[in-house]
Amino acid sequence: MPPENPANPNLATAEQKQAIAALAQRGDVHNARQQCGALCEQHPADPEAWFLLGAINGALSDYPEAENCCRRALELVDEHPTLRYNLAIALVQQGKTQEAAVQFERAIAARPDYADAYRELGNAQRMAGKLLKALSSYRRSSELDPTNSITLYNLGSTCLKLNRNDEAAEYLKKAIALRPDFVEAYCELGYALIQQFKFDTAIELLEAASNRLPDAQSLYPLLATAYQEQGDADIAIRYYQKTLDANPDSVDAKVGIAGVLALQGKYNDARDILEPLLISNPEHAAAKCTYATFAHYFGESDKGVAIAEQEIRDPGVPDRTKAKYHFALAQILERKDELDAAFENYAAGNRLRGAQFNRSSYERMFQALMDNYSAEALSSLPGSGVQTDAPIFIFGMPRSGTSLAEQILASHSDVYGGGELRGINYIAEKLSETLGSKSHYPLCLNELTRETLNNQANRYLEDLRNRSGGNARYHTDKMPANFMHLGLISLLFPNARLIHCTRDPRDTLLSCYFKLFSGELPYAYSLNDLAVFINCTAG
Numbered sequence: 001m002p003p004e005n006p007a008n009p010n011l012a013t014a015e016q017k018q019a020i021a022a023l024a025q026r027g028d029v030h031n032a033r034q035q036c037g038a039l040c041e042q043h044p045a046d047p048e049a050w051f052l053l054g055a056i057n058g059a060l061s062d063y064p065e066a067e068n069c070c071r072r073a074l075e076l077v078d079e080h081p082t083l084r085y086n087l088a089i090a091l092v093q094q095g096k097t098q099e100a101a102v103q104f105e106r107a108i109a110a111r112p113d114y115a116d117a118y119r120e121l122g123n124a125q126r127m128a129g130k131l132l133k134a135l136s137s138y139r140r141s142s143e144l145d146p147t148n149s150i151t152l153y154n155l156g157s158t159c160l161k162l163n164r165n166d167e168a169a170e171y172l173k174k175a176i177a178l179r180p181d182f183v184e185a186y187c188e189l190g191y192a193l194i195q196q197f198k199f200d201t202a203i204e205l206l207e208a209a210s211n212r213l214p215d216a217q218s219l220y221p222l223l224a225t226a227y228q229e230q231g232d233a234d235i236a237i238r239y240y241q242k243t244l245d246a247n248p249d250s251v252d253a254k255v256g257i258a259g260v261l262a263l264q265g266k267y268n269d270a271r272d273i274l275e276p277l278l279i280s281n282p283e284h285a286a287a288k289c290t291y292a293t294f295a296h297y298f299g300e301s302d303k304g305v306a307i308a309e310q311e312i313r314d315p316g317v318p319d320r321t322k323a324k325y326h327f328a329l330a331q332i333l334e335r336k337d338e339l340d341a342a343f344e345n346y347a348a349g350n351r352l353r354g355a356q357f358n359r360s361s362y363e364r365m366f367q368a369l370m371d372n373y374s375a376e377a378l379s380s381l382p383g384s385g386v387q388t389d390a391p392i393f394i395f396g397m398p399r400s401g402t403s404l405a406e407q408i409l410a411s412h413s414d415v416y417g418g419g420e421l422r423g424i425n426y427i428a429e430k431l432s433e434t435l436g437s438k439s440h441y442p443l444c445l446n447e448l449t450r451e452t453l454n455n456q457a458n459r460y461l462e463d464l465r466n467r468s469g470g471n472a473r474y475h476t477d478k479m480p481a482n483f484m485h486l487g488l489i490s491l492l493f494p495n496a497r498l499i500h501c502t503r504d505p506r507d508t509l510l511s512c513y514f515k516l517f518s519g520e521l522p523y524a525y526s527l528n529d530l531a532v533f534i535n536c537t538a539g
Contacts, residue, residue, distance in 0.1 A: 011046045012039050024056050032056050040069075047076035047083075054086055058093075066090040081111035088120065097124045115144035119151050126158060134158050149179040157188050163354055165195045165520055181213055190222040194229065195520045200422045202226040217246040224256055229518055231419050233260050251277055255286045262294040271298045285321060292328040301332045308332075323352035327516040346514050350525040357522040357529040366484075366536040372442040373487025381445060381491060384453035388461065389495040393424075394478040395486070396501035397537060398521065399511035405501055406478040416464075416472035420479045423460045427492070428485050431456075448491070457492040483537060505534050 016039060024032035036053040043049055054069030070087035074080065088103035104121035108114050122137035138155045145151065152175035159168035172189035176182055186209045193202035203226045210216040210223065224239035237260055243253035254273055262270035271294075277287045288307050295304020308325040311317050317325075326349030333342035371377070392409065394402045410417030427434075428441050434452060437444035464475040474497075482489065489496060503511075509530045517524060523533035 012043045012049050017048055017052055020056075021052060024059065029056060029059050033060065040072075044072075045076060047073040047080075050076070051080075051083060051086070054083075054090070058086065058090060061093075063090045063093040067094070079106075079110050081107040081114055081117070084110065085114070085117050085120070088117075088124070092120070092124055092127070097127045100124045101128070113144055115141045115148065115151075118144065119148070119154065122151075122154060122158075126154075126161075131158055131162055135162070147178055149175045149182060149185070152178070153182065153185050153188070156185070156192070160188060160192055160195075163195075163356070163520060165192045168192045169196070183209070183213060183216055183218060186213075186216075187218055187222060190219065190226070194222065194226055194518070197229075197420070197521075198422055199226045199230045199420070201426070203230075217243060220246070221252060221256060224253075224260075225518075228256075228260055228263070233264055236260050251281050251284050252286060255284070255290050259290050259293075262290070262297065267294065267297045270294060271300075285317075289321060289324050289328070292325060293331075295328070296332045296335055301336070304332055305329060319352040319354060323349040324516060325349075326352065330514070349516065350513065353525045357526065357533075359529065359532050362523070362533065362536060368442055369484060369487065372445050377445070378487060378490065381448055382450040382453060383494055384457045384492050385450060386454060386457040386461070386493060387495055388493065389497065390461065390474055391464065391493050391496045392474050392476045392499065393482050393489055393496055394476055394499045394501060395482040396480055397483075397503070397508045397512070397534060398480050398517070398524070399515060400480065400503045400508055401501040402478045402480050405499055406476045409474075409476055414473040416468035416475045418464060418467055418475050418477050421463075421477045422479065423463055423477070424482050424485045424489060424492075425479065427456045427460065428488055431488075442487075453491055460492065505538075509534060 020032050020036045020039065023035065033053070033056045036049065036056055040046070040049045040053050050069045050073035054066045054073065057063070057066040057069060067087060067090040070083055070090060073083050074087065077083070084103050084107035088100040088107065091097075091100035091103060101121060101124045104117050104124060107117045108121065111117070118137050118141035122134040122141065125131075125134035125137060135155070135158050138151055138158060142148065142151045142155060152171050156168040156171035156175060159165070159171060169189060169192045172185050172192060175185040176189065179185070186206065190202045190206045193199075193205065203223060206219045206223045206226065210219045220239045220243040224236040224243070227233075227239065228236035237257055240253045240256045240260070243250050243256075247253070254277060258270040258273040258277075261267075261273070274287060274291045277284060278291060281287055288311065291298075291300075292304045292307040292311075295301055295307070298304075308329040311325045312322050312329070326345040330342045330345035330349065333339075333345065392415070394405050394409075396402055406417045406419070409415045431437075431441045432439060432444045434456070435444055435447045437447050439447070464477075468475055483500070486498065489498070509527065512521070512524045512530055513527060515524070523529045
């Protein structure tokens with residue numbers, strides 16, 4: 001019989017509890033639970049014994065018993081923030097997120113600097129779909145513990161769910177800086193960059209990480225997506241295949257390959273992959289969505305409609321996924337000449353994208369560009385001195401014909417089609433930092449030097465040559481948004497050729513509205529926002 005505590009016979013001795021804790025730490029958790037249970041029976045008024053038994057039950061994933069033990073301990077003490085925290089964790093593990101949030105809040109009330117409690121409160125709020133509250137809790141946790149990479153990751157992940165891709169990327173970069181082997185953070189950051197149409201940056205980041213980190217197979221599908229969006233279908237399939245090499249049962253990778261094949265017009269091959277998957281994995285979200293998207297090309301419009309309508313009605317399907325089904329349904333209805341119903345589905349899909357277009361911010365940005373690249377301002381700025389005429393910039397609104405223009409040019413043996421390159425936008429984004437300026441772009445232009453322009457121009461040209469293998473006389477860059485950087489392009493490459501693709505604004509507006517862009521174009525999901533943006537681009 002173990003000795004009682006001579007100071008208080010209602011409490012076990014510290015030595016007894018320390019011996020049980022040591023037993024659990026050595027991995028003999030079941031024996032520790034048995035001994036601690038006996039100790040609690042012998043000393044039922046000892047809160048520390050119940051606390052210890054609760055922690056041991058939690059380690060054994062017996063969360064109902066962990067909850068009971070924490071509640072018994074709390075009956076014996078006035079307040080204890082760590083006990084509240086442990087109780088909340090046990091509740092979360094049982095799916096009782098609302099009760100857990102109350103306990104986390106009580107722990108925080110007792111200890112206002114409890115960073116872990118704020119983080120876990122954010123997790124409970126996120127599980128309950130309260131994303132803005134979760135974001136606030138994560139931010140407070142990060143303020144209290146700024147070097148916690150998990151909290152920064154949670155901040156980035158939550159911002160992604162809120163379509164705040166720029167903010168998400170900053171948090172995720174900080175998480176990776178603190179923990180360079182954080183594969184999950186690389187995944188989320190890669191996704192954020194793809195959503196921002198920064199495909200080059202995403203590829204550079206993910207390839208470097210996949211080459212350096214073990215167990216980086218989860219990065220391969222994102223690399224496949226980035227290459228697919230760049231138009232490099234063969235490389236995209238290669239990365240999906242690498243995923244299958246690591247995990248032959250990966251349905252996501254098989255669906256990804258089917259999607260690439262369908263975009264290449266290889267509809268029979270895509271269907272041959274998808275139809276067996278729908279039989280073996282009838283609830284796989286990506287398989288159903290990809291099949292519905294291309295059903296009319298498979299000659300299975302009715303089946304596509306049935307899948308889309310069922311998923312749209314399902315309250316458990318996320319809004320962004322429902323948006324894809326609305327677009328798939330709209331395309332089928334449009335081909336059936338049911339135009340009113342098609343338009344209703346395009347409108348519903350765009351609403352569900354949840355993007356927020358800050359009109360005043362864009363208007364200020366365009367005005368700043370026009371002011372700082374006026375004829376008078378340009379005449380006072382230095383040029384790069386790089387006289388090459390190799391770059392050909394094809395620009396205009398999305399859906400204005402830039403891809404067709406590049407295809408025509410690239411059919412000539414002297415022209416390499418570079419696709420949508422982010423090089424110019426990257427130079428603009430980093431120009432303030434490059435110059436060491438306190439002013440943001442384009443307000444920092446008055447600090448430009450000829451040397452800076454020469455360096456940036458030559459780096460851009462080197463990237464073009466690397467892409468083409470150095471064999472082409474001309475290189476196209478068809479990034480539509482380069483129209484915002486024509487002033488910068490004129491300083492970097494005074495002899496470059498510029499091709500402005502224009503289209504009736506009404507056609508451009510509707511073509512954007514009817515297009516489900518893979519990334520975020522915040523102005524593309526409302527007819528009014530599109531009209532504002534198109535008017536801004538017209539000066």
